[in-house]
Amino acid sequence: MSYKITVIPGDGIGKEITDSAVEVLKKVDEKFGLGLSYTYKDAGGTAYDKFGTPLPDDTIEACKASDGVLFGAVGGDKWDNVDPALRPEKAILGLRKNLGLYANLRPVKVADALVEYSPLKPELVKGVDLVIVRELIGGIYFGDKCESEQHNGAERAWDLENYSVPEVNRIAKLAFETAKLRRGKVTSVDKANVLATSRLWRRTVAKVAESYPDVELNNLYVDNCAMQLAIRPTQFDVIVTGNLFGDILSDEAAVVGGSIGMMPSASIGTSTSLYEPIHGSAPDIAGKGIANPMGTILSAAMLLRYSLHEEEAAKAIEAAVDKALADGYRTPDLWKEGFQKANTEEITKVICERI
Amino acid sequence: MSYKITVIPGDGIGKEITDSAVEVLKKVDEKFGLGLSYTYKDAGGTAYDKFGTPLPDDTIEACKASDGVLFGAVGGDKWDNVDPALRPEKAILGLRKNLGLYANLRPVKVADALVEYSPLKPELVKGVDLVIVRELIGGIYFGDKCESEQHNGAERAWDLENYSVPEVNRIAKLAFETAKLRRGKVTSVDKANVLATSRLWRRTVAKVAESYPDVELNNLYVDNCAMQLAIRPTQFDVIVTGNLFGDILSDEAAVVGGSIGMMPSASIGTSTSLYEPIHGSAPDIAGKGIANPMGTILSAAMLLRYSLHEEEAAKAIEAAVDKALADGYRTPDLWKEGFQKANTEEITKVICERI
Numbered sequence: 043m044s045y046k047i048t049v050i051p052g053d054g055i056g057k058e059i060t061d062s063a064v065e066v067l068k069k070v071d072e073k074f075g076l077g078l079s080y081t082y083k084d085a086g087g088t089a090y091d092k093f094g095t096p097l098p099d100d101t102i103e104a105c106k107a108s109d110g111v112l113f114g115a116v117g118g119d120k121w122d123n124v125d126p127a128l129r130p131e132k133a134i135l136g137l138r139k140n141l142g143l144y145a146n147l148r149p150v151k152v153a154d155a156l157v158e159y160s161p162l163k164p165e166l167v168k169g170v171d172l173v174i175v176r177e178l179i180g181g182i183y184f185g186d187k188c189e190s191e192q193h194n195g196a197e198r199a200w201d202l203e204n205y206s207v208p209e210v211n212r213i214a215k216l217a218f219e220t221a222k223l224r225r226g227k228v229t230s231v232d233k234a235n236v237l238a239t240s241r242l243w244r245r246t247v248a249k250v251a252e253s254y255p256d257v258e259l260n261n262l263y264v265d266n267c268a269m270q271l272a273i274r275p276t277q278f279d280v281i282v283t284g285n286l287f288g289d290i291l292s293d294e295a296a297v298v299g300g301s302i303g304m305m306p307s308a309s310i311g312t313s314t315s316l317y318e319p320i321h322g323s324a325p326d327i328a329g330k331g332i333a334n335p336m337g338t339i340l341s342a343a344m345l346l347r348y349s350l351h352e353e354e355a356a357k358a359i360e361a362a363v364d365k366a367l368a369d370g371y372r373t374p375d376l377w378k379e380g381f382q383k384a385n386t387e388e389i390t391k392v393i394c395e396r397i
Numbered sequence: 398m399s400y401k402i403t404v405i406p407g408d409g410i411g412k413e414i415t416d417s418a419v420e421v422l423k424k425v426d427e428k429f430g431l432g433l434s435y436t437y438k439d440a441g442g443t444a445y446d447k448f449g450t451p452l453p454d455d456t457i458e459a460c461k462a463s464d465g466v467l468f469g470a471v472g473g474d475k476w477d478n479v480d481p482a483l484r485p486e487k488a489i490l491g492l493r494k495n496l497g498l499y500a501n502l503r504p505v506k507v508a509d510a511l512v513e514y515s516p517l518k519p520e521l522v523k524g525v526d527l528v529i530v531r532e533l534i535g536g537i538y539f540g541d542k543c544e545s546e547q548h549n550g551a552e553r554a555w556d557l558e559n560y561s562v563p564e565v566n567r568i569a570k571l572a573f574e575t576a577k578l579r580r581g582k583v584t585s586v587d588k589a590n591v592l593a594t595s596r597l598w599r600r601t602v603a604k605v606a607e608s609y610p611d612v613e614l615n616n617l618y619v620d621n622c623a624m625q626l627a628i629r630p631t632q633f634d635v636i637v638t639g640n641l642f643g644d645i646l647s648d649e650a651a652v653v654g655g656s657i658g659m660m661p662s663a664s665i666g667t668s669t670s671l672y673e674p675i676h677g678s679a680p681d682i683a684g685k686g687i688a689n690p691m692g693t694i695l696s697a698a699m700l701l702r703y704s705l706h707e708e709e710a711a712k713a714i715e716a717a718v719d720k721a722l723a724d725g726y727r728t729p730d731l732w733k734e735g736f737q738k739a740n741t742e743e744i745t746k747v748i749c750e751r752i
């Protein structure tokens with residue numbers, strides 16, 4: 043057995059958190075004999091500074107040639123005045139498109155030890171266990187657009203929201219497959235009372251649902267979903283939605299989960315998939331060794347699960363993170379009186395010891 | 398002095414809540430001698446049942462001829478299978494377009510007595526006092542759309558998101574004017590890292606800001622705003638955004654406020670404006686006399702303020718609602734042990750007595 047992992051630290055705290063996750067991966071590798079190897083590549087502002095582009099071809103090629111990509115974070119004020127087409131975010135949009143990362147999976151599962159960190163009341167958050175399945179390479183993100191044109195005597199700009207039946211089929215199938223392995227409930231989110239694209243989305247999802255008689259399908263308008271996530275997040279199992287609504291709702295759901303530093307994500311591609319924490323590059327604390335690496339560590343667990351099908355190793359990581367929290371260790375972002383403060387290096391060690 | 402108000406009860410609990418608000422209006426009219434008169438018109442499912450259209454021309458004409466429109470709510474499962482073009486929601490979209498209701502103002506102010514009703518922790522909600530200014534007759538809601546076409550060998554649907562400079566100018570000015578009378582802070586929400594329309598939005602808002610040196614302008618991405626509303630809603634004063642983002646964020650913000658039944662809104666037009674509670678028509682409790690009319694009563698107060706410039710009368714209503722709550726009265730949706738339960742009729746009486 044042998045697996046090739048491309049590691050893209052990116053900018054800001056990216057190096058610290060991916061270093062930590064790789065240490066944890068090495069530990070499970072030792073234990074389970076996975077045969078993992080690592081290739082490091084640049085992306086984001088760091089790549090721009092070195093090569094004049096946020097996403098070198100070399101990085102794309104390495105990703106394509108590997109079994110899974112572990113991504114840190116990109117961005118920072120430093121690149122605010124760079125040409126929009128060369129900003130750090132373009133790296134992540136470019137990777138999505140080039141690797142065909144059509145689905146973003148965002149689990150929000152609140153560890154009992156972390157219930158109190160949510161802005162929501164503990165009784166609303168306890169037991170939350172949902173996944174948002176966001177379409178990631180279609181919709182208004184990648185539709186035609188126009189920065190400026192004259193129209194009816196005024197300057198206007200536009201973007202085309204659009205979905206095709208095959209695009210919706212693909213993401214809907216993934217959502218139903220995901221739900222089958224969970225609590226069997228899919229909530230499809232759209233704005234079908236206003237948007238034609240949403241009406242095509244809704245009727246296509248309904249057709250896919252026919253092949254999954256054991257999975258329950260509900261439709262919800264996006265505005266209502268934004269409410270329900272805050273009122274009663276435990277009602278959700280799998281939420282499936284388009285690129286733009288998914289962007290908004292998955293960030294809202296992450297906050298409900300309480301500690302952004304803990305949240306992993308998987309971006310599923312047709313051949314290679316990419317895994318990253320949902321938080322940003324936090325330039326303000328970069329290099330200080332205090333970043334919370336657990337979102338990245340849990341992303342590495344998702345990589346083991348979805349790309350390498352090493353379920354046992356994935357579970358070992360997740361259990362070790364839970365155990366570290368239950369044992370009272372907290373990174374600075376989560377620290378409160380009565381707990382044991384652990385910086386990036388310390389929490390990594392604590393987690394490795396529990397594997 | 399004499400003012401003409403068009404009242405559109407609509408469907409479900411619409412009749413009960415507008416009846417209640419009109420009673421309160423009559424009470425302030427008595428006290429302040431406003432000379433209010435009322436014309437009742439149909440819209441929504443009720444209008445569809447009577448006239449075969451959710452928005453009769455006669456209703457539009459009456460609105461145009463009046464000084465302000467008080468709207469209840471429309472919709473209900475009953476009309477789920479009606480031709481999409483004739484569904485109850487079309488009444489509200491049609492009124493927006495026909496009356497040129499270009500801005501939706503959604504204040505979220507949490508009365509001290511209601512802090513505990515929010516899903517958020519009380520310490521996060523106490524002191525929340527924000528207004529969302531949503532553009533209401535542009536953007537993807539009213540852009541060109543296509544229900545189905547062949548494209549690259551597949552069926553697709555599309556909707557055009559678009560904004561022109563004059564549209565953004567108009568809504569931005571309203572936001573800055575609103576902020577000037579408040580705490581002097583505007584947060585403009587967009588997705589400028591992805592959408593061309595958002596980039597035009599952002600540069601246009603920045604230009605408008607130059608005329609308001611005393612108002613502070615911040616830009617926020619919509620995904621981040623969805624987070625911030627849940628993490629620290631007290632940070633906001635005026636939020637200005639487009640039609641679709643406004644739909645989502647204003648509903649999320651309403652939930653943060655705690656009790657949807659309490660939330661009013663104003664849709665500002667170039668000549669006539671429309672006022673309605675943000676909640677729906679609640680067919681399940683229609684006719685039972687238990688609906689919370691306070692969102693509609695507070696909408697009537699906004700009508701007095703913005704359309705009739707009767708600030709004193711508006712304040713009298715708002716103070717009476719606050720007083721009723723502080724005195725321990727609660728409609729069934731808000732009732733808890735230790736409080737005085739009041740149905741629609743009773744809470745109306747309690748509020749009238751306090752004017």
Ligand SMILES: CC(C)[C@H](C(=O)O)[C@@H](O)C(=O)O
Pocket residue numbers: 131134135289590591620
């Ligand atoms: C950086 C940005 C383009 C990106 C997105 O909107 O998809 C981010 O918000 C995300 O959700 O990964």
Ligand SMILES: CC(C)[C@H](C(=O)O)[C@@H](O)C(=O)O
Pocket residue numbers: 235236265486489490644
């Ligand atoms: C009913 C629907 C078309 C409407 C909208 O999306 O604008 C509603 O959600 C609202 O916010 O008033």
